[in-house]
Amino acid sequence: MSDATTLDQPESPLTRLHVTGMDCASCAAKVETAVRRLPGVEGVEVLIATETLTVRHAPATSVETIAATVRGLGYGAESPDKASGLTEEAAERSWWQAPKVVLAGACAAALGAAYVLGHVAPTTAHWAFLAAMTVGLVPIASRALSAARHGTPFSIETLMTIAAVGAVAIGATEEAATVVLLFLVGELLEGVAARRARASIRGLTGLVPETAVLEWDGGTETVPAASLRVGATVLVRPGDRMPADGVVVDGESAVDEAPVTGESVPNRKTLGDPVFAGTINGDGALRVRVTAAARDNTIARVVRLVEEAQEARSPTERLIDRFSTVYTPAVVAVAALVAVLPPLLAGASWSEWIYKGLAILLIGCPCALVISTPAAIAAGLSAGARRGLLIKGGAVLERLAAVTMVAFDKTGTLTEGKPVVTDVVGFGRTERDVLSLAAALEGGSSHPLARAVLAKAAEAGAPIPPAAGAAALGGKGVTGRVGGIDLFLGSPREAATRVAFTSEQEALIAGFQSDGKTVAMLLARGTAAGLLAMRDEPRADAKEGIDRLAAAGIRSIMLTGDNGRTAQAVASTLGIEARAELLPQDKQQIVRELQAEGAVVAKVGDGINDAPALAAADVGIAMGGGTDVALETADAAVLHGRVGDIARMVELSRRTLANIRMNITIALGLKAVFLVTTVAGITGLWPAILADTGATVLVTGNALRLLRS
Incomplete structure (x- = not known):
């Protein structure tokens, strides 16, 4: 129904009209056929979802001629601005006045x-x-x-x-x-x-509040939410909806994301956590730094892409x-x-x-x-979007039903994308002491492993004493003094140059490393005081999501650039095959090999290095929180990072067909x-x-x- 090449030509005027009364593809086809036959018209695009007619035409072709042609077919045709006012008037009329x-x-x-x-x-x-x-x-x-x-x-x-x-x-x-x-x-x-x-x-747009409480010059001011700029800080009080996408810069609260994600349980949000426009703040005030303008927030992007889809x-x-x-x-x-x-x-x-x-x-x-078909396609796309499953068009929706193999990236897709402390072992000290001393050394660092140690200490309620003379040793670890005790926290290789490990300690380190975990050794007064094992763990629903795909007759495989030991450890937990230490072109080649073997491949990833494989796959699916490159390259997107949503997307496709x-x-x-x-x-x-x-x-x-x- 569109002529993208002509619509993209910059030299001719572009006219947009709001067309009312179109109820199906036949209506849109009549409008397109009629307008395309007008002298001077170069390109026509009719969007039923937005009730929009876009026409590229010669300067001699008047807007009124185009509008009159549409009205002659029995449809309304107005400029978008005027139509907005008419829509408000229509909303005030009773239904029986239509x-x-x-x-x-x-x-x-x-x-x-x-x-x-x-x-x-x-x-x-x-x-x-x-x-x-x-x-x-x-x-x-x-x-x-x-x-x-x-x-x-x-x-x-x-x-x-x-x-x-x-x-x-x-x-x-x-x-x-x-x-x-x-x-x-x-x-x-x-x-x-x-x-x-x-x-x-389109009802999703109503989730975003009309106003926001903007902080500036030491005070607050109520402003239109649509006027918020990236970088602005807003105050979101308990019970208010988030006026924009952003990151929490102060406060802690449970946020109800059900209106956007369908998640039934509120998520706890604290410093550094992302929030979505339209979600509902719970029990505490939050200060949020805006990360996307109104036209680019999560809801606006979903609505826009689904309408186009x-x-x-x-x-x-x-x-x-x-x-x-x-x-x-x-x-x-x-x-x-x-x-x-x-x-x-x-x-x-x-x-x-x-x-x-x-x-x-x-x-x-x-x-x-x-x-019969467009009604089901539109309903399927809308149903998916309301649950965070963004599918870019009916062709993609149909292809999803035929998928027989899903190739997952690891980091940020099957896993959370950030390490967590999985094990704490003390040598002559309690686990709580080990956490306290390690957290004291990492207190001023923003390194992902340091954040993992601090998060574990907070979770365990371990006190974090002040550290003196803390200094990072590039690629080796960190040193400092706590309570007069000289400390070192770093890699086992560097620690081994400072102290001798017992055979039991060496076996423990080797066991954790064979499980794909990163080990940090804590030395105190020149002796081994303990260790912390960390790993980027699978998402909470990863195993369930993989099993759900298997139940639908779909195989899963992991394609990752990570080292083979770590990849195999995660893959064995999930019960899938893993191929590791891959470059972007390697992932793309494997996708093509799977296709040559007869598989219909869906590739799921969240980073720039996934873009080639996403483009090569029969269906490319970007994981929530992924890069803009992944989202643009992909045919579909799971906006809220749930592995189980891949299976739900396939199930929605099959139900739609x-x-x-x-x-x-x-x-x-x-x-x-x-x-x-x-x-x-x-x-x-x-x-x-x-x-x-x-x-x-x-x-x-x-x-x-x-x-x-």
Whole structure:
């Protein structure tokens, strides 16, 4: 639906319009076809999710000409700024004041009056039903003529108009009026379903508060959240929503991330922890440094990328679109043959077979078939986004269902990306003493291993005494004095140059290192006082996530640049194969080798060195908190760092494809049933329109079930 190359040309004017009333891909196709035919138009992009029309055109083509063309098709078209004001006015109106509701209500009232008048004065029934039909048919016929004039002759409105006029011609005026009303009600229900699907993702924007408490010049000021700049510091009080993405610079509190991540348990946030816009602060005040402008925060990026993704058409959707371009004219031809051949060849009743032909025309309306796939794709993408699973388009969503192998990076993907102290051993001292002395030496360091020691000391409640003369020895360790005791904390190799280890101590060090752990030896007064073992541990849900993939028939493998011993230790914990000490090009080559063996590969990573492999994989998935390069290169993203979300993403894809297959079966199955019953003379015009309208509502409702999954 887009022409990216022309839209990117800088020399021509670019016009954006807010288009209302588009409920499905057929609507967008009509708008695109009509606008593309205008003189001077170079490129057109129609986004249903954002109700946006973007046109690259020559200077001589006026904006009003483009808007008038869209309005002629029966849709609203305004500039985004003006549309914003109109949207606010529309929100203040009651639902029953919407144009489609008013039209359907007027037609229903006219039809009800015609039935009453027909009973009171039977001779006027024909004209009463004709008038009732006209109330609804005139707008429909007007849109049909406009669509035909602008390049879409076989629109649903055209088929509806032909059927209604034909019914009047053979004397079925009452049915013609009923069919028109049912069509309008069907359109109304389609609009309701489309708005619900659209609101499911756009409603995320409402999570971000309108105002924020900004700290500056020693005081605070309430300002619009959209005005916050990167680097600003905001105060978030208990119960308030985070006004922006940021990092905690002061305070500690439990933050409810359920509105953004779906996580049911609040996460404890303290100094240095990231927070997301729209999440809810719990029991303590937080000072937060803003790390992303309003247009770039997590929620804005999710909404923007999902809206764009909903326009990236899946293979099934493209196939259905191509099929429908042939299908609709074929239906018209079949209906014409049914209407004329039996009377011409077998002397059958003209009125009977014309009636059946008109019913087939209504049965053949492609709305339900055309909307069956995009409705499910949009619902699937939205459902994923609300749970932190960002999938960039229907094509990616379909490919995910076929994945047979997932290749994981290690650091920051299967593991937390930061070391933690796993073991503390004292030699003649308690573990608490070892932690206290080690933490005293590391107190002024920002090294990841130092932070791990300090975090462990805080967790154990070990006191941290002041250290004198602390000095770092590059690549070897750190020295200092605590309470008059000379201390050293560093690598076993450097420690071995200072003291002699016992055989038991050497065996202990070797055992930890064979488990892929980094060992720091603590020396006090020239003797071994203890050791600390550290490792970047697997994420809490890593094993469960791997097992969930295995249960779905998907193998897992670890591809990492880390050393083989560490990689094998983590992989054995998770029960997967590991390939280690890889360069970025090595990861890419392994992905291609797996593909050559017949695997459909998803690559999961979070760093720049994963970008080549992410691009080479059938599906590249960036892990939450990853670099912008990984996020841009990837086809999908797990925004909240849960390994189990990879399996959930595949499961969502498979549920969506199953939903699409069910929708297509409903759309074509109902048409097949009513086609047979119509030709057999069992059903007539109004069941025919119910077959189309009912199928459209059923497939849309079925697709919306994905939002609740």
